[in-house]
Structure formats: C-alpha cells, structure tokens
Amino acid sequence: MDLSLQIGSLRLANPLIAASGCFGYGVEYADVVDLSMLGGVAVKGLFLAEREGHPPPRIVETPSGMLNAIGLQGIGVHRFIRERLPELRDRRAVVIVNICGTTLDEYVEIARILSDAEGVHAIELNISCPNIKEGGITFGCSLPGTHGVVSAVRKVTRLPIIPKLTPNVTDVSSFAKAAEDSGADAISLVNTFLAMAIDVHTRRPRLSNIVGGLSGPAIRPIAVRMVYECRRVVKIPIIGMGGIATSDDVLEFMIAGANAVQVGTMNFVDPFIWKKLMEGLWSYMAQHKITRLQEIVGSVDTTKRETAWISS
Amino acid sequence: MPVDIDAAVIANRRLSADYNVLAFDAPEIAATARPGQFVMIKTSGGLESTAPLLRRPFSIFEILRDAGGRPTGVSIFNKRIGAGTSLLSRIEPGTHLPVLGPLGRPFEPIDPPAEAWMVAGGVGLAPFVTLASALMARGTPATLFYGARRADDLHCVELFEALGVKMVLVTEDGSRGIHGRVTVPLASALAARPLGSPVKLFVCGPTPMMRACARLAAEHGRACDVSLEQVMGCGLGGCYSCVVLARGPAGGTPHHTRTCIDGPVFDATRIVWEAMSGH
Numbered sequence: 001m002d003l004s005l006q007i008g009s010l011r012l013a014n015p016l017i018a019a020s021g022c023f024g025y026g027v028e029y030a031d032v033v034d035l036s037m038l039g040g041v042a043v044k045g046l047f048l049a050e051r052e053g054h055p056p057p058r059i060v061e062t063p064s065g066m067l068n069a070i071g072l073q074g075i076g077v078h079r080f081i082r083e084r085l086p087e088l089r090d091r092r093a094v095v096i097v098n099i100c101g102t103t104l105d106e107y108v109e110i111a112r113i114l115s116d117a118e119g120v121h122a123i124e125l126n127i128s129c130p131n132i133k134e135g136g137i138t139f140g141c142s143l144p145g146t147h148g149v150v151s152a153v154r155k156v157t158r159l160p161i162i163p164k165l166t167p168n169v170t171d172v173s174s175f176a177k178a179a180e181d182s183g184a185d186a187i188s189l190v191n192t193f194l195a196m197a198i199d200v201h202t203r204r205p206r207l208s209n210i211v212g213g214l215s216g217p218a219i220r221p222i223a224v225r226m227v228y229e230c231r232r233v234v235k236i237p238i239i240g241m242g243g244i245a246t247s248d249d250v251l252e253f254m255i256a257g258a259n260a261v262q263v264g265t266m267n268f269v270d271p272f273i274w275k276k277l278m279e280g281l282w283s284y285m286a287q288h289k290i291t292r293l294q295e296i297v298g299s300v301d302t303t304k305r306e307t308a309w310i311s312s
Numbered sequence: 313m314p315v316d317i318d319a320a321v322i323a324n325r326r327l328s329a330d331y332n333v334l335a336f337d338a339p340e341i342a343a344t345a346r347p348g349q350f351v352m353i354k355t356s357g358g359l360e361s362t363a364p365l366l367r368r369p370f371s372i373f374e375i376l377r378d379a380g381g382r383p384t385g386v387s388i389f390n391k392r393i394g395a396g397t398s399l400l401s402r403i404e405p406g407t408h409l410p411v412l413g414p415l416g417r418p419f420e421p422i423d424p425p426a427e428a429w430m431v432a433g434g435v436g437l438a439p440f441v442t443l444a445s446a447l448m449a450r451g452t453p454a455t456l457f458y459g460a461r462r463a464d465d466l467h468c469v470e471l472f473e474a475l476g477v478k479m480v481l482v483t484e485d486g487s488r489g490i491h492g493r494v495t496v497p498l499a500s501a502l503a504a505r506p507l508g509s510p511v512k513l514f515v516c517g518p519t520p521m522m523r524a525c526a527r528l529a530a531e532h533g534r535a536c537d538v539s540l541e542q543v544m545g546c547g548l549g550g551c552y553s554c555v556v557l558a559r560g561p562a563g564g565t566p567h568h569t570r571t572c573i574d575g576p577v578f579d580a581t582r583i584v585w586e587a588m589s590g591h
Binding site: 021022023024028029031032044052053055056057058059060061063064065066068070073216217245246265267268269270271272273 | 314363365366543553556589
C-alpha cells in the first residue's frame with residue numbers, strides 16, 4: 001500500500017504531519033513518537049530572534065475545542081538550527097520549518113538561513129497567526145501581501161514553500177490561488193479562527209491576549225469546507241487541518257481535496273495518535289481496495305447533491 | 313518515559329463534598345513514578361470524547377503497592393472545581409480513563425541531618441504523600457504544615473501520621489489546629505530554627521501562599537522548592553500553555569518556562585512571583 005505523496009521536490013512517506021505550534025520543536029515528542037514514521041514534523045513558528053510570547057493564561061478550553069494565544073514564543077531560527085535541528089536530523093524526521101516575520105525582509109532572511117541548514121526539508125510560511133499584532137497575518141489577509149511574501153521567499157530558496165493560510169478572510173480560495181500563482185509548492189490550511197471567551201463572573205477575557213485562535217474538532221467542518229473550496233481553484237498539493245481526531249477525519253479532508261493533513265490539538269489529547277491514524281488508513285485502503293492513497297484526493301462526489309439542491 | 317494507560321478506576325474514596333481520592337490500576341506508571349510527578353487524565357473517558365476535550369494534570373498522590381511491595385497503581389487527590397474535576401468526583405469504580413504519565417521534574421528528596429518541611433495549602437496537599445514516603449525511606453525528619461479554610465477541608469492527615477511525619481495543622485477559621493494562615497506557624501518555626509540546623513522547604517498550594525512561603529524562605533536563608541500548577545494543554549512540552557516567568561537554574565534573565573517539563577517543581581528563587589497571577 002502506497003501512502004506517499006509529493007510536495008515539490010519533497011517526497012513524504014505518508015500524509016500525517018504534526019502541526020506547527022502543537023508539537024514543540026519535535027524533540028519534545030521523541031520519547032513517545034518515532035519521528036521518522038511521520039510524514040513530516042512542522043516545528044513551532046520561528047522568527048529570526050527569540051520571543052517570549054504572551055503572558056499566561058494562554059489557553060482556555062471551549063466546546064469541542066480550545067482557544068490559544070501563545071504569541072509565538074520561540075527560540076529563534078539560529079538557536080533552532082544549533083540546538084534542535086541536529087536531534088531531528090539524527091531521528092530522521094522530515095522537518096518542515098514554520099517561519100514568521102514582522103517584515104517581508106525577515107521572512108526572506110529566515111528562508112535564506114534555513115536553505116543552508118542541513119536537515120530542513122520544507123518551509124511553511126506562517127502568514128496566518130491571529131495572535132500577534134505585527135506582521136504575519138497582515139500578509140495573510142491581503143492578496144498583494146500574500147503574493148509579495150511568497151514570491152520574495154521563492155527567489156531565495158529551492159526548498160518547498162508551503163504558505164499556511166488563515167480562515168479569517170472572506171474567501172480563502174482566492175488566497176490559495178494567489179499563493180499558487182506566486183510560486184508556492186503547496187498550501188496548508190486552516191490556521192485557527194480568531195475567537196474570544198469571557199469569564200462572566202469577573203467579566204474578564206479568559207486569555208491574557210483578550211482574543212485567541214480556536215482549534216480542535218469544533219472547527220473541523222468549516223476547515224473541510226475550506227479545503228474543498230481551495231481544491232477547486234488550485235492544482236498544487238493542499239495540506240488540510242482542523243480538529244482531526246481519527247483516521248476517518250484524515251480521509252474526510254483528503255476526499256475534500258487535501259493531499260496531506262496536519263494534526264494539532266488532538267495530539268495534545270493523545271500523543272500516541274499517529275499509530276492509530278496510520279492503522280486506520282491502512283484498514284480503509286484494504287477495505288476499499290485502494291493501493292495508492294492519493295487516489296482519493298478530491299474524490300468527493302457532489303454531482304447528485306448539487307442537482308438535488310438546485311432543483312428543489 | 314511516559315506511557316498512556318487505559319486505566320481502570322479501582323476505588324473512589326469520597327473525603328467530603330468537594331474532595332475525593334481516585335485510585336487507578338496503572339502498574340506501568342507506578343513503577344517509574346517519582347515524588348512530585350504528575351499524570352494527565354482524560355476525564356471524559358475515551359480519547360475522542362470532547363467534553364472536556366483536553367486532559368487535566370494531577371499530581372500523583374500515592375504510589376499504590378501490593379502486599380509484596382510491587383507497584384500496582386497511582387491515586388490522585390481531586391478537588392471538584394470545574395467540568396473535568398466534577399466528572400472525576402462522581403466516577404464509578406470499574407470505569408476506564410486514559411492516564412498519561414509519569415510526567416514532570418520530580419522533587420529531589422534531601423538526606424538527614426537536614427530536615428524537610430513540607431507546606432501544603434488546600435488541594436496543594438497532592439504531591440506530598442509521595443515526597444513524605446521518599447523522605448522517610450531516607451530517614452529524613454519531615455514536618456507537614458497543612459493549611460485549609462476549615463477543619464472539614466483537612467484530609468488524609470492519618471496517611472502522613474502513619475508515615476511518621478510531624479503534623480502542624482492550620483485552619484483559617486480556627487476550627488482545627490492553629491488559627492490563621494499556614495505561613496503563621498511556618499514563620500515562627502523558621503525564626504526558632506538555629507542557623508546551623510539545615511532545613512529545606514517544599515511548598516504547594518495557592519499562588520499567594522507559595523509567594524509568601526518563598527519570601528519567608530529567602531528571609532531566613534533556607535532553600536525552598538515549589539510545585540506549581542498552571543493550565544496545561546499537553547503535559548509534554550508541545551503547546552507552551554503552562555509557562556511561568558522563571559530564571560534559569562543558574563539565574564539570569566527570566567523567560568517563559570514550561571511548567572510541564574521544566575517543572576512542576578522549581579527552586580522558588582527562580583520564579584518571578586510578581587508575574588504570577590494570584591489564583
């Protein structure tokens with residue numbers, strides 16, 4: 001059975017990727033997960049410099065999900081290369097480095113630095129974090145901004161580039177198209193939904209940052225719809241995510257149009273989730289006599305549904 | 313190395329309307345657990361259940377053993393506060409829950425002739441049975457200063473007495489033991505202790521109490537470890553939710569530091585107490 005897929009020049013052995021921000025730098029999980037068994041590891045978002053992030057409270061649980069406003073605490077790209085990348089390399093992880101910038105130049109500079117680092121397999125452009133004021137999402141919420149950052153990074157690296165899109169726009173598929181037209185090798189979606197929770201007794205926001213990003217099973221159907229919409233306008237691979245908890249959820253995203261998926265929030269609940277997801281995919285492929293899992297990508301059959309809806 | 317066990321609840325011992333002790337059949341966790349470590353429990357049962365979605369962290373209260381001394385499981389000291397702890401409050405023996413552990417940096421027990429003074433406030437009693445057992449095994453004299461709102465909230469005193477721990481009980485309403493805050497007898501004991509007699513403090517409780525104990529320890533030149541509790545997403549260092557502002561082990565500039573893997577036990581002098589919210 002073949003679960004592999006291609007993103008630009010990069011071959012992933014399977015479609016299961018640990019989502020950025022939900023898996024530390026990967027090394028935190030090396031004791032519980034064989035990192036080489038994952039399709040890839042998207043490490044926590046990195047700026048050039050170290051960042052402290054927001055003060056606690058940084059997360060709050062909400063129905064079937066959670067809000068977070070970590071604020072991209074991170075060790076910066078240089079310390080990452082020195083202190084974390086060697087272990088990831090030793091453990092034969094496929095490393096996707098999520099990068100953030102407050103300016104276009106910062107994205108370009110980080111991409112340049114990573115291109116020379118041994119053991120980096122792809123760059124995920126974080127243009128979608130809802131929790132920081134400066135940079136990031138300002139690129140992801142404007143079509144010229146998305147075009148600008150993707151094409152600028154394209155000029156300085158041969159690594160596959162994967163812009164991570166925000167759902168906090170009117171039409172995410174137009175951003176998918178802008179990314180593809182600017183030279184992206186794939187897109188990943190969705191980042192979290194900007195959201196808020198308030199303690200009614202104290203009347204204070206439950207997060208120190210006041211607002212945060214909603215993730216988890218609560219957002220899954222919206223994310224599936226957005227992947228479906230993007231699949232209709234781009235040809236490049238899509239990495240889908242949003243509350244994936246089971247292998248059926250993985251398959252749902254793939255049938256909607258994703259070539260691969262990322263698992264984030266549910267990895268917190270079950271750090272051993274990967275083996276279960278993999279076994280579920282194998283069993284589905286056996287049951288449906290599928291030899292290449294990529295065959296199901298975008299295979300959702302909407303014809304009769306659309307007809308029924310239009311004629312009613 | 314932590315393991316995730318679909319652990320059967322073997323007993324739910326109710327202590328009061330708010331407190332209960334839950335025992336889990338979890339020999340693999342018990343076998344490697346050290347004092348002050350914690351487990352992450354999926355309070356809603358199956359891993360796919362969503363209410364609550366995230367696991368909750370609990371100090372390992374007791375390491376359970378069979379008659380031959382072999383580790384068989386762990387218990388937790390649960391206080392009903394939110395949705396997860398309410399589920400654990402009324403859970404039936406025989407129910408299975410995912411229990412992930414052991415996790416976190418443990419207490420380092422000390423050796424005689426030094427004395428260990430444990431200071432617990434309310435549900436902060438949780439990590440001290442395991443520490444007391446380790447201290448007693450080394451022959452280290454141990455005292456527990458244990459404070460609560462009222463007599464009905466003081467629990468499991470007999471567990472510590474059976475271990476040979478000297479008890480100093482304190483209630484805010486004076487209904488049992490010393491009247492006031494736990495820091496009252498602690499301050500007196502620190503003042504009375506000759507400088508040449510080493511003593512180390514181990515503290516767990518509400519933030520204002522830990523802050524006060526840390527200050528007392530510093531004033532009297534005594535080492536002090538605190539066990540911190542923060543809202544946690546994963547327990548493994550992946551989510552960066554549970555940070556506190558703390559200096560490194562060798563000092564320096566404070567950084568947001570993960571309670572789950574760099575703690576929950578910290579040298580109190582590392583913590584920037586002004587930055588801790590007072591819950």
